[in-house]
Amino acid sequence: MPGHTENHVIVNAPMDLVWARTNDVADWPNLFTEYAKAEVLQDAGDRVRFRLTMVPDEQGRVWSWVSERELDPATRTVVARRIETGPFEYMRIRWTYHEVEGGVLMRWTQDFAMKPDAPIDDEGMTERINANTPVQMNAVKRVLEAEAAAMPPLQGPLAPGRETL
Template sequence: MAGHTENSIVIQAPLKLVWDVTNDVAGWPELFTEYASAEIVERRGETVRFRLTMHPDEEGRIWSWVSDRTVNVANRTVHAHRVETGPFAYMQIHWRYEELPEGGVRMTWIQDFSMKPVAPVDDQGMTERLNINSPVQLEIIRQKIEALAAGSTVPNAAVPADKE
């Protein structure tokens, strides 16, 4: 049985700012609390290959993997998948951005995956973890981007290149 999650948040900021900040992979360690580093490995057209390294987990393990991420500006979507899958048999993430008529942007993460039999958790366990952690990360991202949109200074907030 494969795992599937879908989590969304509405960010009260212009679409361009939300898009620019959340698609600046090199800036993810300042945007997400779980990433210690993000290294761009290669860029090919609209696809970026990158290595993410997490902060040590509760047992002191440091997880790292390589993913490909392809943006589709016209459709306001992003598709990503792990190239180095680690404990996953596969992991695919779809990001969707929707500009709302009442203002703001709904950003949605859809994750489809399956865990390897040797992984520390099974599909259900990872689904539960992602459904706990994704809303936490989405809320942190919302706060940081809304502060940027308001012109506030936020500690460790990612700033898009055109705003530096």
């Protein structure tokens, strides 16, 4: 049975910051702890093709693959898929962003199936993704919240406490 995961985190930061930084694929090694390198292969504005290279695993193996992301800024959604699937028959990821009290609710939904000869089955990969995704989401959250805290406060007539002229 194919795998399906859904994980989310609330990032206490402005939507524009969360959207821009999490969609800057070339800078992902500074957001995620699992990526050693992110190389943009093709950037067509709202469609980006890139190669990700992981940090070495426990056995010293380095995993790398090509993926593609399609951004929809109007709905604040991203759909991604692996082009080089490796051990996956397919891997599709949907990122959604919603403004909520306390910041931005960022949700990642992953649908996938492992190849029959993969070293792990669908259930095992589901467990692995559900263990690692919260770690990565919290790494992103820490970076973005620190950046938001360092931003200068709003000034002018729409700043908090200055709703009237």
